[in-house]
Amino acid sequence: MRRTHIAALAVPLTVSLALTACGGGPTSAGGKLSGNKIVLAVLNDQSGVYADVSGKNSVEAVKMAVEDFKAKYGAKAVTKDIEVVSADHQNKPDVANSKAQELYDRQGADAIFDVPTSSAALAVATVAAQKKKLYFNITGATTDLTGKSCNKYTYHYAYDSYMLAHGTGTTVTEQGGKNWYIVYPDYAFGQDMQKQFGTAITAAGGSVAAKDPTPFPNDNFSTFLLKAPNLNPKPDVLGAMQAGGDLINLVKQYNEFKLRDKGIKLSVGLMFITDIHSLGPDAFAGTDFTDAWYWNMDQRARAWADKFYQRTHVRPSFANAANYSAAMQYLEAVQRAGTDASDAVTKQLDGHSFDDVFARNAKIRGEDHRVIHDVYLAEVKPSSEVKEDWDYEKILKTIPADQAFRPVADSAAAGCHLG
Amino acid sequence: MLQIRELSAWYGEAQVLREVTLDVPAGEVVTLVGRNGAGKTTLLRCVMGLHRHQRGYVGYLGGDLGGTPAHRRAAAGIGWVPDDRGIYASLTVEENLTMPRAGGENAWPLSRVYEAFPVLKERRRFPGTRLSGGEQQMLALARVLRTGARLLLCDEPTEGLSPLLVGQIGSILRAVKEHGVTVLLIEQNLHFATTVADRHYLIAEGRVVDSLDNSEVKRREHELLAYLGM
Amino acid sequence: MANFVQQCFNGLVSGAFLALLALGLSVIFGMLGVVNFAHGAFYMLGAFGAYVLLTNAGVNFWLALAAVPVALAVFGCLLERAFIHRLAALDPLYNFLLTFGIALVLQDLVKREYGVTSRPYPPPAELNHPIDLGLFNYPGYQVFVLAASAAACAAVWYLLTRTRVGVVVRAATERPELTRALGINVGAWVTPVFGFGAGLAGLAGVLAAPMRAVNPLMGADLIITVFAVVVIGGLGSIVGSVVAGFGIGVATALCNLYVPALSQTLVFVFMAAVLLWRPAGLFGREEARV
Numbered sequence: 001m002r003r004t005h006i007a008a009l010a011v012p013l014t015v016s017l018a019l020t021a022c023g024g025g026p027t028s029a030g031g032k033l034s035g036n037k038i039v040l041a042v043l044n045d046q047s048g049v050y051a052d053v054s055g056k057n058s059v060e061a062v063k064m065a066v067e068d069f070k071a072k073y074g075a076k077a078v079t080k081d082i083e084v085v086s087a088d089h090q091n092k093p094d095v096a097n098s099k100a101q102e103l104y105d106r107q108g109a110d111a112i113f114d115v116p117t118s119s120a121a122l123a124v125a126t127v128a129a130q131k132k133k134l135y136f137n138i139t140g141a142t143t144d145l146t147g148k149s150c151n152k153y154t155y156h157y158a159y160d161s162y163m164l165a166h167g168t169g170t171t172v173t174e175q176g177g178k179n180w181y182i183v184y185p186d187y188a189f190g191q192d193m194q195k196q197f198g199t200a201i202t203a204a205g206g207s208v209a210a211k212d213p214t215p216f217p218n219d220n221f222s223t224f225l226l227k228a229p230n231l232n233p234k235p236d237v238l239g240a241m242q243a244g245g246d247l248i249n250l251v252k253q254y255n256e257f258k259l260r261d262k263g264i265k266l267s268v269g270l271m272f273i274t275d276i277h278s279l280g281p282d283a284f285a286g287t288d289f290t291d292a293w294y295w296n297m298d299q300r301a302r303a304w305a306d307k308f309y310q311r312t313h314v315r316p317s318f319a320n321a322a323n324y325s326a327a328m329q330y331l332e333a334v335q336r337a338g339t340d341a342s343d344a345v346t347k348q349l350d351g352h353s354f355d356d357v358f359a360r361n362a363k364i365r366g367e368d369h370r371v372i373h374d375v376y377l378a379e380v381k382p383s384s385e386v387k388e389d390w391d392y393e394k395i396l397k398t399i400p401a402d403q404a405f406r407p408v409a410d411s412a413a414a415g416c417h418l419g
Numbered sequence: 420m421l422q423i424r425e426l427s428a429w430y431g432e433a434q435v436l437r438e439v440t441l442d443v444p445a446g447e448v449v450t451l452v453g454r455n456g457a458g459k460t461t462l463l464r465c466v467m468g469l470h471r472h473q474r475g476y477v478g479y480l481g482g483d484l485g486g487t488p489a490h491r492r493a494a495a496g497i498g499w500v501p502d503d504r505g506i507y508a509s510l511t512v513e514e515n516l517t518m519p520r521a522g523g524e525n526a527w528p529l530s531r532v533y534e535a536f537p538v539l540k541e542r543r544r545f546p547g548t549r550l551s552g553g554e555q556q557m558l559a560l561a562r563v564l565r566t567g568a569r570l571l572l573c574d575e576p577t578e579g580l581s582p583l584l585v586g587q588i589g590s591i592l593r594a595v596k597e598h599g600v601t602v603l604l605i606e607q608n609l610h611f612a613t614t615v616a617d618r619h620y621l622i623a624e625g626r627v628v629d630s631l632d633n634s635e636v637k638r639r640e641h642e643l644l645a646y647l648g649m
Numbered sequence: 650m651a652n653f654v655q656q657c658f659n660g661l662v663s664g665a666f667l668a669l670l671a672l673g674l675s676v677i678f679g680m681l682g683v684v685n686f687a688h689g690a691f692y693m694l695g696a697f698g699a700y701v702l703l704t705n706a707g708v709n710f711w712l713a714l715a716a717v718p719v720a721l722a723v724f725g726c727l728l729e730r731a732f733i734h735r736l737a738a739l740d741p742l743y744n745f746l747l748t749f750g751i752a753l754v755l756q757d758l759v760k761r762e763y764g765v766t767s768r769p770y771p772p773p774a775e776l777n778h779p780i781d782l783g784l785f786n787y788p789g790y791q792v793f794v795l796a797a798s799a800a801a802c803a804a805v806w807y808l809l810t811r812t813r814v815g816v817v818v819r820a821a822t823e824r825p826e827l828t829r830a831l832g833i834n835v836g837a838w839v840t841p842v843f844g845f846g847a848g849l850a851g852l853a854g855v856l857a858a859p860m861r862a863v864n865p866l867m868g869a870d871l872i873i874t875v876f877a878v879v880v881i882g883g884l885g886s887i888v889g890s891v892v893a894g895f896g897i898g899v900a901t902a903l904c905n906l907y908v909p910a911l912s913q914t915l916v917f918v919f920m921a922a923v924l925l926w927r928p929a930g931l932f933g934r935e936e937a938r939v
Binding site for chain 3 (some may be wrong): 562589
């Protein structure tokens with residue numbers, strides 16, 4: 001009996017094993033907030049599923065922004081004393097909440113960057129509003145950040161589920177992928193993506209033949225892959241909303257079941273270049289997805305990617321580049337304001353138009369704090385076309401900034417009224 | 420054969436044996452009599468080397484058993500028949516018999532076991548626990564005999580058996596004794612105890628409170644039965 | 650009908666992994682009384698072993714399939730001798746926590762070296778095509794996984810039921826204390842049995858590499874389900890582990906088809922029901938432990 005109980009006890013304990021990411025504390029001692037010092041804090045996943053997508057390399061990208069800022073302004077810089085700190089939020093909203101408070105209060109952070117995982121992203125938005133400190137979300141996908149949970153101090157920088165769904169869903173449907181079969185992980189992000197894709201596909205004249213929630217985490221997608229060709233009407237596109245390991249499992253099995261040969265293309269809701277790197281381009285070849293940025297899309301991006309490569313020995317994901325860009329725009333705003341007082345800085349940010357290595361034709365919308373910029377419909381190259389490491393994407397189309405993101409009116413309808 | 424001197428044992432904080440001293444001379448059958456929870460089973464487990472929390476001396480064939488692991492004690496000829504008979508459900512009857520290592524001149528060959536217990540031969544392919552209670556008890560006894568045990572530790576072999584089977588167990592034990600095997604037996608059935616045993620220790624609350632021979636047991640039967648709560 | 654059979658087949662493929670892992674876990678548990686938390690990490694190391702051999706030494710899948718489980722078995726033996734053995738005399742809870750720590754350490758070491766994103770591992774070319782199973786076509790590699798797992802379970806079954814080694818291991822798994830009292834040095838068997846269990850986990854890991862995401866967390870994700878499978882099958886019950894492994898695989902696959910929302914929790918619903926109805930598991934036995 002007792003042994004039975006020990007093993008039964010093992011189950012919940014192991015759940016924590018699966019979720020426990022080894023916590024790394026803040027990497028440097030705190031300083032006091034003063035007019036002479038700016039503290040940038042990167043709060044993200046440094047050991048879990050998003051660690052390779054953003055993680056420590058994004059901390060490095062923010063440091064690059066600080067160096068570039070100092071080099072640009074030299075003696076005219078608002079201060080020379082700019083510090084970068086970081087913390088691991090383990091993708092848990094409660095950890096994110098307490099780490100954000102610690103960063104703002106004890107480490108004197110003036111702005112927090114990154115914060116993947118929607119639930120954690122929203123938790124930090126609440127803290128930012130309470131503390132009246134700035135927060136640039138980079139890797140969270142939820143449109144709630146510019147909807148019902150928007151606030152004066154929170155900016156949503158790189159992408160969101162609307163942009164992914166409308167970029168991929170609309171374009172792929174217009175290109176002839178009329179019938180979709182959507183499989184989505186059964187949690188907030190997946191449900192959100194599924195809805196957004198459905199709206200975009202229908203608006204573009206396509207239809208969703210079927211949609212199925214999948215367990216999370218899941219290592220066997222055969223049920224859905226076998227079901228796909230037998231659906232009526234037969235789908236043209238399999239829309240996969242999974243992320244991380246689940247996405248890899250699904251793609252491996254999609255290839256094993258040879259669905260592409262059966263006329264069912266694969267379209268992935270959210271894909272990072274690290275996903276392609278992990279399976280190799282052939283596993284994904286021909287897959288369409290929307291990318292916020294690609295390191296090899298032009299000379300300007302590439303030049304920055306080369307500098308990044310020298311420091312990290314990997315090519316940057318869009319999350320890395322967006323962290324760099326956000327840190328830079330924040331520092332520029334402080335420079336213009338001449339102070340790091342939050343309200344003065346937001347005045348400089350709101351409505352500001354700019355163009356940098358990450359964000360092209362960009363504008364920070366004052367109405368909902370959505371940062372809009374050009375985004376790209378990308379296709380994964382087959383390995384025969386890959387000329388160097390990390391050379392995985394072909395940009396099919398640039399989606400202009402004002403079409404890529406949710407219109408202001410929709411944000412207002414979703415509950416965001418910043419004026 | 421077996422000497423126990425000032426043996427104490429604990430379960431966590433609770434002391435279950437208090438300085439027990441007793442002897443089991445070679446060739447005798449000795450019973451431990453006492454209420455449930457008096458510490459009899461723990462005493463057998465201490466002799467077998469299965470109880471960790473103990474202090475005192477356990478001597479066997481003139482040597483100190485202290486620190487000897489259970490499997491060495493078995494190899495030295497101590498055989499254990501646990502109170503639940505200890506039949507492996509995942510082993511067949513024959514595997515139950517042949518699993519333990521056998522050795523020494525006392526060891527019964529399998530053929531002799533089957534001769535003495537024809538029912539075991541008949542059911543040798545059955546899972547061990549498919550046997551009836553009495554058959555399981557025979558299997559448990561046969562198993563330690565096959566190993567060549569010279570000292571049998573039997574924990575209530577007659578518990579829950581019909582009078583007919585109790586009689587059979589009695590004849591087995593007497594036969595075993597005739598072969599020179601020494602037996603330390605836990606028994607609640609006083610009448611049965613007097614038919615097989617030479618001497619009896621009365622155990623209460625972890626202590627030996629009395630040592631009796633068969634005639635004394637018979638003389639004080641009513642008193643003892645009352646004491647045992649029967 | 651074909652659809653139903655297909656789904657059952659999917660379930661068997663999932664179940665193949667559960668069964669291999671549950672089998673090793675169960676044998677280790679039976680003998681040591683320890684729930685080996687590191688089992689998922691062994692599975693992960695198996696997959697990474699295949700990956701490292703392929704990318705660093707060009708060793709193909711078939712050789713990895715032979716070599717990695719052996720390496721994992723040796724590793725398991727060393728781990729048992731170096732750490733687990735030392736705590737064997739104490740309450741099993743100590744080893745329970747020790748293996749939890751070992752799992753975290755192994756997981757983080759791999760994370761440190763290879764990061765958290767998955768690593769590529771292609772299916773062997775010989776099997777990278779569909780096989781006609783009469784009613785339907787099925788990916789060749791997955792058919793192989795099912796066959797290999799069934800063969801491994803059958804081999805273990807043979808070893809355990811038809812050999813002297815098996816008799817002793819079954820006895821020691823069912824009642825370790827009694828088995829010691831019957832003259833078997835159970836302690837000496839613990840090391841090879843632990844290694845054997847680790848080897849089975851390694852085998853499952855190599856088999857998983859071509860069809861699943863190879864990353865440091867792959868074991869931690871799966872092991873939760875495996876623990877539930879072991880509880881359902883009956884702790885220490887070898888047949889129970891295999892039957893429950895394949896059974897849960899099939900049940901989850903069918904649940905995916907008909908009631909997708911429930912499929913994640915299904916295994917735990919089963920576990921709860923079994924614990925209430927037969928606390929020792931479907932094939933387990935109540936054990937009187939003093």
